[in-house]
Amino acid sequence: MTHHPFRAPAAAVVLLATTASVLMAHQPAQAAAERTRLGSASDVSRSAWNGPAFTMNGAGGIVTASMTRAIDEIRGGTGSLDVVVLAGSAPTSGSRTPECDTITGLTGVNSCTTWTLTTASDGNNSQMNTDVRNAEFVYFAGGDQCRYTAWKGTALEASVEAVAAKGGGSGGGSAGHHINSPIVYDACNGSVTSAEALANPYDRYVSFTTGMFTWANYGAVINDSHFVTRDRMGRTMSFLARAVKDGLAPGGSAWGVGVEEGGGSLFLDRNGMATQYGRDAYVVLADHQPEQAVDRKQLTYSSFKIWRLTPGSTFDFKNRPTCGYYLRSVTNGVTDANPYNGTPLTDCGSQGGGGSTVAESEPNDTRDTADDATALASPGTLTGSMKSTSDRDYFKVSVAAGQTVSMNCAVPTAYDADAYWLDANGSTLTRSVNDGAGTDESLSFTRTATGTGAYYLDVEAYSGSGTATYACTLTRS
Numbered sequence: 001m002t003h004h005p006f007r008a009p010a011a012a013v014v015l016l017a018t019t020a021s022v023l024m025a026h027q028p029a030q031a032a033a034e035r036t037r038l039g040s041a042s043d044v045s046r047s048a049w050n051g052p053a054f055t056m057n058g059a060g061g062i063v064t065a066s067m068t069r070a071i072d073e074i075r076g077g078t079g080s081l082d083v084v085v086l087a088g089s090a091p092t093s094g095s096r097t098p099e100c101d102t103i104t105g106l107t108g109v110n111s112c113t114t115w116t117l118t119t120a121s122d123g124n125n126s127q128m129n130t131d132v133r134n135a136e137f138v139y140f141a142g143g144d145q146c147r148y149t150a151w152k153g154t155a156l157e158a159s160v161e162a163v164a165a166k167g168g169g170s171g172g173g174s175a176g177h178h179i180n181s182p183i184v185y186d187a188c189n190g191s192v193t194s195a196e197a198l199a200n201p202y203d204r205y206v207s208f209t210t211g212m213f214t215w216a217n218y219g220a221v222i223n224d225s226h227f228v229t230r231d232r233m234g235r236t237m238s239f240l241a242r243a244v245k246d247g248l249a250p251g252g253s254a255w256g257v258g259v260e261e262g263g264g265s266l267f268l269d270r271n272g273m274a275t276q277y278g279r280d281a282y283v284v285l286a287d288h289q290p291e292q293a294v295d296r297k298q299l300t301y302s303s304f305k306i307w308r309l310t311p312g313s314t315f316d317f318k319n320r321p322t323c324g325y326y327l328r329s330v331t332n333g334v335t336d337a338n339p340y341n342g343t344p345l346t347d348c349g350s351q352g353g354g355g356s357t358v359a360e361s362e363p364n365d366t367r368d369t370a371d372d373a374t375a376l377a378s379p380g381t382l383t384g385s386m387k388s389t390s391d392r393d394y395f396k397v398s399v400a401a402g403q404t405v406s407m408n409c410a411v412p413t414a415y416d417a418d419a420y421w422l423d424a425n426g427s428t429l430t431r432s433v434n435d436g437a438g439t440d441e442s443l444s445f446t447r448t449a450t451g452t453g454a455y456y457l458d459v460e461a462y463s464g465s466g467t468a469t470y471a472c473t474l475t476r477s
Contacts, residue, residue: 032118033125034090036097038104039111043082043134049167050076051136054215056180056266057173058225058259058279060142062102066265066277070169071108073269074136080110081136081168086156088147088175090116099141118147123154132159136168140176146188148179149209157212164215167270174225177259181223182214183248185239194234198333201238201245202295208239210248217272217318220249227258227282233339237330240286241293241301255320256284266309272318276309282340283307283315285325291451298333302398302452303374306342327372329396331424331454337368345375360384360393367426367456370394374454378476385469386415386461395457397474404446407457409472413438415464419472421445422456429455437464 051074055066075081085099095101100112113135115128122128132138138160140148151157164170172180178187185208192205208222222243224236236256243254259266263278285305292300305325309315326342328335343361357380358373364384373382373395384393399405409432411417418433419441432441447453459470 032116033122033128034116035113035127035131036100037111037113038097038100039109041111044080044110044136046079049074049081049136050270051167051169052164052216052270053137053169054180054218054268055139055169055171056177056223056257056259056268057171058177058227058264058281059261060174060176062099062139062173063263063265063278064102064106066267066275067103067171068106069267069275070137070171071106074167074169075108080108082110082134083112083137083139084132084135085112085114085139085141086132086148086176087114087116087141088143089118099139103139117151117156120150120154123151123156125156129155129159132156133162135163136166138163138168138170140170140172140179142172142174142176144187145175145178145184146186148175149184149186149188149212152209152212160213170213170215173265174261177223177225180213180215181221181257182210182212182219183222183239183243183254184209184212185222185224192235194231194238194335197235197238198299198330198335200296201242201290201293201299206235206238206242208243208248215268216270218268220251220253221255221257224256224258226261227264228260228280228340229262232258233282233284234330234335236282236284237286237301237304237328237335238293238299240284240304241290241299241330244286244288245290245293252289253285253287256282256286258282258284268317272316274309274315274317276311276313276315278311280311281309283309291453299330300332302329302454303327303372304329305375306339307344308341327375329372329374329454336372357381357383358395360395362387364394365392367394367396367422370396370456372396373457373474374398376474378474380474382457382459382472382474383469384459385467386417386459386465387467388465389461389463391461391465393459395459395472397455397457398452399445399447399455399476400452401447401450404444404477405455406444406475406477407442407472408475409441409459409470411438411440411470412466412468414466414468416462417441417470418460418462419443420458420460422458424454424456426456433462
């Protein structure tokens, strides 16, 4: 939820202000709309622009670095442009135009006009729509994205789309970030926490608006804001599972873009290349049906693919990567440990984007610290070594209904190691315990239950130790 009672105040500047209630007093339905213009009273006129360009901010305020880049790219580094800021409510303290106060100080800005629109019908205000269509960038302020989704189907929706179509751009922060994704968590029934959304993906507070803005190269995305500070990874995972389950995302995959507050901003250029500014962002992919996503039951979903974008890093939304992610799952409403940090897979095969090799990373001596091999390609390889006579290496593997997993472990002559296949609770389902150093181990398992389940391969030292590597080849059939 992004209901923010305040938008950050900025230094006062000389301004030209008019109100739609005066300009259009004969239209009572639009009386609440308020217009304040800073800078030049005349709009720029130019035949061509170089966008579109977009800014997706983790909090409501302007991030000058990404905004400057958007302005520069749209104007091609020459001339100036006009900006419109749209807000669903007025600030309760400080400047009435905090976003425009910042924007007008940036190079290449001719004017910045703030419109405060408090009713759905304000989306059809003729003066406001003229201002928007004459602008080259539209910024949605922080506040309440439910108010913004109320403008779906009004003239304003088409006006904003026209700005992007002529080579301008759009952006926003907090609620304004949410509205710029094609699947909008609208929060119209109230805010939802990660714990609530994971406990019930169909909680009444989880509601969506679709079919409003779908920007080029940014399809099937759900935006989220204040991401790490408010611990929103869990709810984004739940949103994505819902989007896949309910068919909200075309192609059966849904993508989350969570941007951190405190200066975080994702800039997206005309070619679909994103650059991260200020603070981290996360791209989260759900690319299969959830194991469990039903009303009044906890979410279970294996192997969300997560890319962490640090400041200065890039992400290609036009040609979305199939590698460089780490994996996290949700089991019975509980996320795996440390969802905001992970070691990216760099050896990725073609099957489902999974890696062809997963090497152990200590500590991995328990199920809780198991190396995640749920996206391992088939055939794929698990590698490690028995560093002591009491060493145990755990790998987490997912198995679909009716699927058989075969495991063949080549053991070096430095030690004798055994292999155990465990269920999610740690019970042994099958094992291979051949005697002798250097003796290979093999086992197989078929899942007869419905859905997809989580299992563990436990490789244990029986005698001996060393740094020589064992290799377990996993094959699914």
